[in-house]
Amino acid sequence: MNLGSLSHTSCERRNKKTNILNRSLPVVFPLFAAAFIYTATGAQAQTYSFNRVEVEGNQRVPTGTIANYVGLEAGKPVTAGELNDAYQRILDSGVFETVEIEPRGGTLHIQVREYPTINRINFEGNRRLKSENLAKIIESTERRVFSPAQAERDAATLAEAYSQQGRIAATVRPRIIKRSNNRVDLVFEIAEGATTEVERVSFVGNRAYSDGRLRRVLGTKQAGILRAFVSSDTLIEERIEFDKQVLRDFYLSRGYVDFRVNSANVEFTRERDAFYLVMNITEGQQFHFGNITTVSEIPEANAADFQAALKVKPGVVYSPSLVENSIARLERLALRQGIDFLRVEPRITRNERNQTLDVVFALTKGPRVFVERIDIEGNTTTLDRVVRQQFRIVEGDPFNPREIRESAERIRALGYFAGADVDARQGSSPQQVVVDVNVEEQPTGSLSLGGSYSANDGFGIALGLSENNFLGRGQRLSFSTSTAEDTEEYVLSFVEPYLLGRDLAFGINMGISSRDSSFANYNTDRAFFNPSLTFPLGENSRLQVRYSWQKSEMETRGDDVKTGVVIGSEIDFGERDTSSLGFTYSYDSRRTGLNPNAGWLLELGADFAGLGGDNEFIRTNAKAIAQTRILNEEVTLRATFEGGALHWRGDNFSRTLDRFILTSDTFRGFDPAGVGPRDFSNGVNDALGGNLYAVARFEAEFPLGLPEELGLRGGAFYDVGNLWDLDNANTAAAGADIQGADGAWRQVVGLSLLWTTGIGPLRFNFSKAISKEDYDEERSFDLTIQARF
Structure with missing residues (x-):
């Protein structure tokens, strides 16, 4: 048998239906003519009667099984049509290559030749798709009966897999190699072709x-x-x-x-x-919201209260998501007021003349249906509670179809499952429903190994291990290590996103690091332990509270290495422990914003050190980012304001490690620590950091008119900032030569080239400082990863 003439392509498989069996396996049925002999005058068909069935040629299939396929009763008259049906049943079993039926008096003689068994399945010519992955999508199996029709279907399936990779011209040819004992090797010869x-x-x-x-x-x-x-x-x-x-x-x-x-x-x-x-x-015409009203059709719901809860106002560009968010907000208000089974029905009226949509939110009474239970299937690794945590309802709560849809989206957003279907069906009574959740697990761990280069730290190797669904509990565990010429760091992180089954994230970061300073002649050793809790305060706001402990030390690079007087005194301080409590409040308008092209983010934080340890201070910081798109969303405008203050309260001196340092990400156009107070004693130029800083960044991104496939866009930016104040630093040390402690505002302008590549979004910054101090260290070119807002 040779299937070498079969060829499958993803373009032909819809129209070409070739039957290997009919072309290469002739059916021998020599005695059927006798069963269908008719006289010239229309005599009736001949009948037969058998007392037993005799089978020859079968090796694996028992004779009794073949007799069951025949399905004829012993001693009962059989017509030629019934005999033909028996033949067809044997053939349709898919086990036999040829079948012959011959009546021999009271015996029905059956001669069969079995299909061979598949010894091995191989794939040849495949490079883009691995053999183990191809073996998972075909139905032919080793040590099972070979079926030419199944081999044909498998070839079409393989061609379809290549089509999904964009290789439309891929061809797959099934071939067999005969082995001993009626066995064959099934080989799929693959010509992958080029990507279309x-x-x-x-x-x-x-x-x-x-x-x-x-x-x-x-x-x-x-x-x-x-x-x-x-x-x-x-x-x-x-x-x-x-x-x-x-x-x-x-x-x-x-x-x-x-x-x-x-x-x-x-x-x-x-x-x-x-x-x-x-x-x-x-496209059609763009519509805006017109009149937005709320009416109540149930006595327990006050329309005025619900109207006051709406955020959408007339004149806002219409969006179905804003309507859906409004419905969710009103339903949550109903739950807080103890009104069950309230449904919000949006009734929309078009105004063609002024291109607005009037929306009436009707408060109606929904059916009294309860959730009987939530059934979860397919989660072989993930615990049931991880999936249940994505539901805002439990067994016995009123049934809300919108809540079920939102829960399904939250389950898919976890990233633990390749597929997740959530459906509701009637339960044990019409007043109860069962929520069925069917998921398909997928790998959630990753291993990363790569190299890195930093202008500050040099070349290095980075290794990362992460598991986003640790032990199926929905917890995130990661370990990373990076080694470079001037830095070495090991960090272990753990996050429990639903502590005690609530929307309360518990996280721990711990690690050790050793870094050579790029702006002064000292090294830093640090060990840290930072647990935190993060929880929502509202729809758009979150609060993180944290504890931080760290042990840090500044070390000299050698007796023959010069340092400034201030840095030298800070090295002499030796090890210091810092124990602090802190918080960060964030408000992100993009969570439920009315404008998909605009949004803003506000972050406020503070750390209070002095709960033990050697340092005592209050550190505060604030950041605000606003972004919008204009000119039909072709141009992006972004503004960032950032500042911080360190109030040192201890009896000892602060160190450079404790004060603020401006990096090239915070203030473009300068080296890290390139601006701010400096010590020029002993012939060095040591950056000392500062207690106060303020930076404003303004930027625009726009198309360059180049072909879209290049992935290139342009940008322009203007940064202004200052870093100053050295109160409680050891600036009175003998021989200290301090400059810049009073601060000065620097200004930078620049152009950017934004390149979206297959390895990540890159940003090339070309800058020029138009206002700076003589001792500042300017950087006119920088390559970074594009920041996302």
């Missing part, structure tokens, strides 16, 4: 947003210069359907309620080595 890329993605019908802006929404990307490192520039049918949905969500969230995708056409290029994807869309 998407050369261009374009749109027809878009007026409000450019092609470039819409392309950033899609999962399908144009092939770029880093095409070897990305897989999203290949054509995948399922991804196109996903792109249609995300494109619709994009427009709906911006008020285009009539948006639709008319078609998504895919065409080969002239060279037939790539695709063009053209999406024909209709």
